[in-house]
Amino acid sequence: MIRFGIVGAGGIAEKFATDIKSVKNAKAVAIASRDLERANKFKDKFNLDYAFDSYEKMAESDLIDAVYIATPHSFHKEQSIMFMNHKKHVLCEKPIAVNSQQFEDMVVSSQKNKVLLMEAMWTKFLPATIKLREVVHSGVLGKLKHAYIEFGQDLRHIGGDTGRLFNMNLAGGCLLDMGIYPLSYTLNLTDSSVKTIKAKAEFHHTGVDTKSIVDFVFDDGSSAKLISSFMEVLDAPSVFEFEKGNIVVDHFHKSEKVIIKDKTYYFPHVSGGFEYEIEAFSKTIEDGLLENDIMTHEQTRKSMKLLDRTRKVFGLKYPFED
Ligand SMILES: NC(=O)c1ccc[n+]([C@@H]2O[C@H](COP(=O)([O-])OP(=O)(O)OC[C@H]3O[C@@H](n4cnc5c(N)ncnc54)[C@H](OP(=O)(O)O)[C@@H]3O)[C@@H](O)[C@H]2O)c1
Structure with missing residues (x-):
């Protein structure tokens, strides 16, 4: 069972938190928001176990195996690399980066840290x-x-x-x-x-x-x-x-x-459609693969x-x- 932390308590994070409930090999356990009140509200709404008021604190925690990054595109590279440096697998919303150079930097981090990095292009898994x-x-x-x-x-x-x-x-x-x-x-x-x-x-x-x-x-x-x-x-x-x-x-x-x-x-769809990418991402981790x-x-x-x-x-x- 892959334990997910969600990064950013915004619009698409809500869909993820809903759809993951129908996935057998994954569970959303934590939310991190820059705002503790927003994090707590999200935690209660989706019945999660933990709320963090900073992304860094969630990255340092042993309570999660992987993160779903659901923030604006301009933060994807920096946040993904921060989580990968803490050995967390990263499922990052689309576009995974703003440009190719940013993406290549993220791939280097994934290889260095031996964690899975995947763009959340859910359509591919339908x-x-x-x-x-x-x-x-x-x-x-x-x-x-x-x-x-x-x-x-x-x-x-x-x-x-x-x-x-x-x-x-x-x-x-x-x-x-x-x-x-x-x-x-x-x-x-x-x-x-x-x-x-x-x-x-x-x-x-x-x-x-x-x-x-x-x-x-x-x-x-x-x-x-x-x-x-x-x-x-x-x-x-x-x-x-x-x-x-x-x-x-x-x-x-x-x-x-x-x-x-x-x-x-x-x-x-079984749920809203994200369930297929979440299941595939989690299975890839369980299989010990980096892609x-x-x-x-x-x-x-x-x-x-x-x-x-x-x-x-x-x-x-x-x-x-x-
Ligand atoms: N797959 C899909 O169907 C789909 C659909 C919509 C969006 N997306 C993707 O998901 C990502 C997020 O989209 P969204 O519509 O959910 O975004 P959003 O609701 O505008 O923002 C999501 C979260 O990002 C953080 N954030 C927002 N603005 C920020 C700022 N100016 N500075 C720092 N942090 C900021 C906030 O996190 P805190 O809670 O920490 O404050 C916010 O709750 C985008 O990359 C988008 O392309 C995918």
Whole structure:
């Protein structure tokens, strides 16, 4: 049984604390918040055993084996490394880091400390996504020709200019927050590398991107159009055209249904959908491995590099980047 401490008593931490209750090989036992009152409230709400008023105190504790980091992106590297230096396994929210260099520093720490480091890209572990990957890799549909994915939510009311979504100092913006989902999903569809990227973005007055339209052309000539926005709802089914038939996925990032050549497969979640990544992460620790076989470091590396390249095309650099 892997004992988790949760880092940051915010929005997504609540979903984690709910979904982990249905996981057999893991348990949330502690919460750390910068604010003791917030930590205690969270502890009581989710029936945890311990509340810490600092992340460092939880890192020093023997009461946990692993942490789930649920703070803004700009803190992921520093906090992950702090926990890994205390020999805690780290499941870190997406994006695991702001850029590739930060991620590589985290990998070094994971190897040095011999602990598991994994990006919490929950979509990769959903049974519907696993089915999709099985079909794609079996080759029955031939090679990918074109992928279309859109993902938009109206998050304008959340946090204001200083909140994590709109704040440049917290690595805000739509691409890193939401665009990462369609982008990393393409890695399920083809092993071909991205040859060219065309990308356009709309920007908020704080400097962060609020919408991006990204076109990938892969080395083998296949292509992908990926649209993300946090100013409007965009939820059309994702359509993947292969040489010998199409795959259609509704609500791809939390999918419970895949249509493969007109045949529909249903995969209802046991809980809210995080249970699959939590179980896989915990099993990887139990197996004594330093990398998960689905969300490998190489998968995260590819996704981080594509995010870096896309940001470069539309000219988004955070104030703390060289
Ligand atoms: N997988 C998913 O579906 C999903 C969904 C939403 C978000 N996320 C990811 O989860 C992470 C957190 O998102 P969220 O929406 O949960 O964030 P949030 O509610 O805005 O903040 C989470 C926690 O981070 C700390 N924090 C927030 N602002 C801070 C600041 N300015 N300085 C220092 N600490 C700060 C606070 O922890 P304390 O309690 O210690 O004060 C806060 O409770 C992001 O990286 C995001 O990409 C993932």
